[in-house]
Amino acid sequence: MFNGIIFNKGKIKKISKRKKGINIFIYSKLKLSKKDLGISISCDGICLTLISINKKLMEFYLSNETIQKSKFKKSKVGDQINLELPLKFGKQISGHITQGHVDCTAKIFSIKKIDKSYLFDFSINSKIKKHIIEKASISINGISLTISKKTKKGFQVWIIPHTFKLTNLFKVKKNDLVNIEIDILSKYVRNYFNEKQKF
Numbered sequence: 001m002f003n004g005i006i007f008n009k010g011k012i013k014k015i016s017k018r019k020k021g022i023n024i025f026i027y028s029k030l031k032l033s034k035k036d037l038g039i040s041i042s043c044d045g046i047c048l049t050l051i052s053i054n055k056k057l058m059e060f061y062l063s064n065e066t067i068q069k070s071k072f073k074k075s076k077v078g079d080q081i082n083l084e085l086p087l088k089f090g091k092q093i094s095g096h097i098t099q100g101h102v103d104c105t106a107k108i109f110s111i112k113k114i115d116k117s118y119l120f121d122f123s124i125n126s127k128i129k130k131h132i133i134e135k136a137s138i139s140i141n142g143i144s145l146t147i148s149k150k151t152k153k154g155f156q157v158w159i160i161p162h163t164f165k166l167t168n169l170f171k172v173k174k175n176d177l178v179n180i181e182i183d184i185l186s187k188y189v190r191n192y193f194n195e196k197q198k199f
Contacts, residue, residue: 001087002042004095004144006167008083021063026081027056042084045142045179046070047100070102071177080168082142095144096137098181104128105177116161124154131182139181143167
């Protein structure tokens with residue numbers, strides 16, 4: 001479980017293809033050791049298990065299902081990845097609760113700098129768009145953000161300079177893919193009322 005507040009980034013150093021997935025190796029300055037093997041780490045919003053670490057080079061395995069639902073299907077060596085360690089009991093939650101279970105990808109439709117902030121416009125799958133609610137929380141590449149506006153193609157968010165600087169959003173451009181996780185509360189409420197209507 002995570003809260004979408006990013007303080008750390010890493011860089012993909014190696015991608016090894018397997019029959020039913022890939023292994024990715026990410027270099028970061030996270031203070032981890034072999035005793036941390038098996039913990040979950042949010043990598044661009046995806047909950048991945050740390051399977052090895054050697055001189056700050058972390059290794060993770062991604063199944064084909066995870067690859068197809070995420071931006072990792074187009075990842076390459078050199079890409080920067082937002083990293084977040086799992087929440088600890090008593091830790092302050094500044095964002096919103098995320099699970100690291102990415103629902104889909106969204107495509108960046110446009111990026112506009114307005115004053116010192118940035119307005120990001122995303123297009124998204126119509127099946128996922130029904131979960132989009134203005135002023136609700138959303139996870140984009142593991143970052144807890146607020147939906148400012150729902151659009152015909154998807155939605156918009158504002159990125160303040162602090163978030164822009166600390167995350168990999170300063171590296172993205174038009175038509176790039178980002179990982180999306182819809183607020184779990186939104187999904188639970190919609191599912192509850194859908195089930196209720198069946199009776």
